[in-house]
Amino acid sequence: MTATQTLAAARGSGPTAPAGEQEQRTRRRNRLTVLALVIPGILGLIVSFVFPLVYMIRMAFNEGAGNGIVVETFTLQTILEPLTDPYYWKVTGDTFLMGVAVGVLCILVSYPIALFLARTESKWKGLLLAVALAPLLTSAVVRTYGWMVLLGNDGLVNSTLVGLGIISAPLRLSNSMTGVIIGLVEIFMPYAILAMISGFGRISTQLEEAAGSLGANRAKVFFRITLPLSLPGVLTAFLLVFVLAISTFVTPRLLGGGVVQVLATEIYDQATGLLNWPFAAALAVILLVLFGAVIAAYQALIKKLGVS
Incomplete structure (x- = not known):
C-alpha cells in the first residue's frame, strides 16, 4: 500500500478524526465566546479601579505645597x-480597633438571626x-442621623435610663467611639x-442529629459541630464588615462629632480641607495596606481550616 492509499485509509477509517476536530473547534469557539464576554468587564475594571488605584499610589510619592x-x-x-507621627499611629490603631469591634459585635448579633433564617422552613x-x-433600603446617612437622635444626651436611650433611675447622668454615647461602633453595627x-x-450551607443537620443520638447535649452539638462548620461563613462576614467599617466616612464623622478621628475622616480632611492630595493619598495607601494585611490573615485562616 502506497503512502497516498495509507493516508486515504486513515482519513476514512472512522469518525474519530472529524469528531476530534469538531470538538477542538467547539472548544476554541467557547473560549472565544468567554473571552468576548470577559473583556468588557476587565476593561471596565481597569478603567474604574486599576487606573485610579495606580494614580493614587503615584500621588503618594509627590509633595503637597499647600492650596x-x-x-x-x-x-x-x-x-x-x-x-513617623504618633498621632497617625493612634488614628490607624483606632481605625483597626473600630473595625475589629464592629466586626465581632456584628457577628455576635447577626449569627443567631442568620442561623435561624438559613434553617427555618416557615412559610x-x-x-x-x-x-x-430591609435596612439596606435606607441610606446610611439617614440611619446615622437616627442614631444621633437616639444616643444624644437628651435622646431616647439616656432619657429612658435616667427615668428608670439606672443612671444619674446621661452617658456619653454620641460624639464618642462607643456611639460610632453602635451605629456601625446596626448599619452593617x-x-x-x-x-x-x-x-451556612456547609452545616449538615445529619451530623448534628447523629451527635445528639450519641448523647451529646445541645451545647456540645453547637460548639463541636455547628460552630466549626459555620466558621468559614463567620470569617467571611467578619472580613466584609471589617473592610466596610474601616473605610466608612459618614458615620464616624456624624456620630463622632469631630471627636472621633479615623483614617477615612483624616483622608477627607486632608483632601478637601487642607487640599493636600499627596498626604491624603499616603493615608489611603496606609488604609490599603491595612486591607491587605487583614485579607492575608483571612486567607491564612481559611487555608488552615481546609476550606477551598
Whole structure:
C-alpha cells in the first residue's frame, strides 16, 4: 500500500478524526465566546479601579505645597511622614480597633438571626429575610442621623435610663467611639447576615442529629459541630464588615462629632480641607495596606481550616 492509499485509509477509517476536530473547534469557539464576554468587564475594571488605584499610589510619592498645589516628584517623605507621627499611629490603631469591634459585635448579633433564617422552613421565611435586609433600603446617612437622635444626651436611650433611675447622668454615647461602633453595627448587620447565610450551607443537620443520638447535649452539638462548620461563613462576614467599617466616612464623622478621628475622616480632611492630595493619598495607601494585611490573615485562616 502506497503512502497516498495509507493516508486515504486513515482519513476514512472512522469518525474519530472529524469528531476530534469538531470538538477542538467547539472548544476554541467557547473560549472565544468567554473571552468576548470577559473583556468588557476587565476593561471596565481597569478603567474604574486599576487606573485610579495606580494614580493614587503615584500621588503618594509627590509633595503637597499647600492650596492644592502638587509638586510632581518622587519622594518617600510623604509616606514616611504619617508613619513617623504618633498621632497617625493612634488614628490607624483606632481605625483597626473600630473595625475589629464592629466586626465581632456584628457577628455576635447577626449569627443567631442568620442561623435561624438559613434553617427555618416557615412559610414566612421570605418575609423574615426581607425584614432582616430591609435596612439596606435606607441610606446610611439617614440611619446615622437616627442614631444621633437616639444616643444624644437628651435622646431616647439616656432619657429612658435616667427615668428608670439606672443612671444619674446621661452617658456619653454620641460624639464618642462607643456611639460610632453602635451605629456601625446596626448599619452593617444586614451584610453580616447575608454573608453568613451563604456560608451556612456547609452545616449538615445529619451530623448534628447523629451527635445528639450519641448523647451529646445541645451545647456540645453547637460548639463541636455547628460552630466549626459555620466558621468559614463567620470569617467571611467578619472580613466584609471589617473592610466596610474601616473605610466608612459618614458615620464616624456624624456620630463622632469631630471627636472621633479615623483614617477615612483624616483622608477627607486632608483632601478637601487642607487640599493636600499627596498626604491624603499616603493615608489611603496606609488604609490599603491595612486591607491587605487583614485579607492575608483571612486567607491564612481559611487555608488552615481546609476550606477551598
